[in-house]
Amino acid sequence: MATATGTRTIHIKVKRYQPDKDAKPYWQDFAVQAEGNDRLVDVLNKIKWEQDGTLTFRRSCVHGVCGSDAMRVNGRNRLACKLLVNDIGARVTVEPMLGFPVIRDLVVDMEPFFAKYEKVKPYLMNDEPAPRTERLQSPEQRERYDETTKCILCGACTGSCPSVWANPDWVGPASIVNAHRFIFDSRDHGGAERMQILGDRNGVWRCRTIFNCSEACPRGIHVTDAIEEVKRAIMFGTTDIA
Amino acid sequence: MATTQQEASPQVRRKPRLVAAYGSSSKPTSGGWETFSWYFLRVSGVALIFLVIIHLLLMHVINDVSATTYCFVVARYQNPFWRAYDLLLLTLALPHGLNGLRIITDDYLHSRGWRLVVQSGLFLSLLFFWLMGSMTIITFQPTPGVCPTTHTAMVSR
Numbered sequence: 001m002a003t004a005t006g007t008r009t010i011h012i013k014v015k016r017y018q019p020d021k022d023a024k025p026y027w028q029d030f031a032v033q034a035e036g037n038d039r040l041v042d043v044l045n046k047i048k049w050e051q052d053g054t055l056t057f058r059r060s061c062v063h064g065v066c067g068s069d070a071m072r073v074n075g076r077n078r079l080a081c082k083l084l085v086n087d088i089g090a091r092v093t094v095e096p097m098l099g100f101p102v103i104r105d106l107v108v109d110m111e112p113f114f115a116k117y118e119k120v121k122p123y124l125m126n127d128e129p130a131p132r133t134e135r136l137q138s139p140e141q142r143e144r145y146d147e148t149t150k151c152i153l154c155g156a157c158t159g160s161c162p163s164v165w166a167n168p169d170w171v172g173p174a175s176i177v178n179a180h181r182f183i184f185d186s187r188d189h190g191g192a193e194r195m196q197i198l199g200d201r202n203g204v205w206r207c208r209t210i211f212n213c214s215e216a217c218p219r220g221i222h223v224t225d226a227i228e229e230v231k232r233a234i235m236f237g238t239t240d241i242a
Numbered sequence: 243m244a245t246t247q248q249e250a251s252p253q254v255r256r257k258p259r260l261v262a263a264y265g266s267s268s269k270p271t272s273g274g275w276e277t278f279s280w281y282f283l284r285v286s287g288v289a290l291i292f293l294v295i296i297h298l299l300l301m302h303v304i305n306d307v308s309a310t311t312y313c314f315v316v317a318r319y320q321n322p323f324w325r326a327y328d329l330l331l332l333t334l335a336l337p338h339g340l341n342g343l344r345i346i347t348d349d350y351l352h353s354r355g356w357r358l359v360v361q362s363g364l365f366l367s368l369l370f371f372w373l374m375g376s377m378t379i380i381t382f383q384p385t386p387g388v389c390p391t392t393h394t395a396m397v398s399r
Contacts, residue, residue, distance in 0.1 A: 166349045199274040201348060234277055 010034045010043055010085060015095035017102055018054065025102070028052075034085045036104045040092070041069055041080035044106075057106035064218060067154030071106050072097050077156035077216040097159030099168065113155050120179040120197055125190025141186040148181040148226050150219045157213035157223045163206050170206045171198070173213040173223045180226045184239055191239060199234045207231070248285055282386050286334040293331045313389035332375045340368045351393075 010032045017025040030047050041059055048055045049109065058068040062081045069080040072095045073088065078096075102106035126135070158164050158172035179198055182188045198204045204227060213223035232241045301310050318324045345363055351357045 111279065167352065169352065196274075199277050201276055203276065205276050205280045206349070231280075234274075235281065 007033055007035050008085075008175070010090060012043060012047070012092045012094060014047075014055065014105070016055070016105055017096075018056075018104060024137060035085040036084065038085045039081050040073060040083040040085070040088060040094070043092075044080060044087065054105075056104045065152060067152035067218075070097055070154040070156040070159065070218070071095065072159070077160045079154060079156070079218040082218050092225070097155060097166040099159045099161065100155065107161075110155060111176070112168065113158060113172070114153075116175045117153065117178060119171060120175045120176040120194050121190055122175075122182065124182065124185070124188050124214070125193070126188060135187040137186055145181050145187070146185040147221055148177045148184075149222055151181070152219060153178075154218060156216040156218055157221075160212040160216035162210055162212065163208055167202070167206065168234050170202045171197065173207070174206055175225060176207070176227045176230055177223055178220060180230050182232075183233060184231060191233075195234050198230060204231045204234060279345075281344075283338060283341055286338040290331075290334055290338060293327070293334065297327075299333060316384040316389050319379075319382050319384075325382075329376055331381050332372065332379065336368060336372050336375070340364050 012030045012032060013027050014030065015167045016022070016026050018027045030051060032043050032046050032051075034046070036041050039062075041062055044055065044057055044059075048057075057071065057080070059081065060066040060068040062069070064079055064082040067079070070077055071080055072078075072093075073080070073083060074093050077097055094106065096102045096106045096108050100110070100113065103109050153174060155174060157177070159172055163170055164172045176198065179194045183191045183194055205222070207227045209224055209228070211224045213227075214221070214225070217223050229241065233239050252295060295372055301307075305314065347357055347360050347364075
């Protein structure tokens with residue numbers, strides 16, 4: 001089906017690395033016929049299915065929910081399934097996200113990322129006995145942390161952060177977003193523990209408010225603002241901040 | 243089940259600052275060395291904008307560099323206000339800069355041993371230079387007869 005934008009040729013430059021045969025990564029060019037409302041992940045699929053079956057990249061739901069296909073597109077971290085050919089132009093550079101060990105082609109090792117995520121205890125902590133029904137919360141209390149519930153753990157923010165590139169041990173923006181989600185949840189009582197972890201050397205203070213993370217987030221989370229709120233909570237010793 | 247839940251209910255809440263046990267408090271822990279260090283950088287940074295600009299204007303713009311001689315300092319230090327000013331400048335600027343370097347080592351030095359060595363060096367130089375500087379500012383006395391009194395009278399306020 002032809003679209004209003006029509007079919008065009010996309011020149012796509014992909015950073016390839018196959019550890020079993022490549023000593024180091026190299027760039028490979030592909031030319032693909034694509035339509036304006038094709039997504040980048042469709043273009044990559046065309047390469048894999050029609051041109052070079054060895055091209056390796058993660059994708060699962062392909063609808064911007066699972067967070068599998070985060071990659072660096074024209075220098076910015078994007079989900080390949082949320083990016084239209086119309087919006088990326090005729091020449092595209094695709095490479096794995098920075099700040100992650102590369103396993104193969106566009107596939108990065110997410111294990112260290114999830115280890116840091118677990119470090120901030122991203123689950124409800126409340127030692128009070130569970131009520132008969134549920135732990136009640138007002139709409140306003142729910143609204144307080146609504147934005148940070150939207151994280152899909154794609155790693156686009158963490159992979160865009162120069163502080164992470166410099167210091168891979170730093171917890172990084174995604175972990176702080178998920179700590180924020182519970183710190184500002186009125187039902188949660190684990191704030192003190194998370195604050196101890198995030199007030200440490202590799203906690204929130206490594207953030208230099210560069211805003212790459214906010215720009216990279218495919219879910220539109222204002223990541224830097226969330227980090228700033230956690231900083232203020234640690235600074236003033238209360239979640240009751242403006 | 244009901245009794246178990248009652249037993250599990252905490253009667254005494256521990257202070258979050260001392261111990262943070264599982265789900266024991268929703269109140270975040272404030273304070274800590276890293277938090278203080280970050281706050282100090284911000285507060286001293288704001289103060290230094292004014293302190294450094296005034297210092298630069300006085301020592302390099304209003305008074306030419308060729309005029310800021312020993313006798314200029316002698317005249318200036320007759321007023322205890324400028325001694326206090328310089329002591330404040332030293333006390334804020336030196337830890338501000340060295341703390342910045344410490345944070346850079348936290349970013350780029352990933353070996354624990356090297357960090358210990360470099361940060362110890364930074365701390366010792368902070369101690370050394372602050373002691374030298376503050377001793378000079380507080381105890382400075384002009385050598386008699388070096389500076390003409392007319393000159394002293396001219397530049398002092």
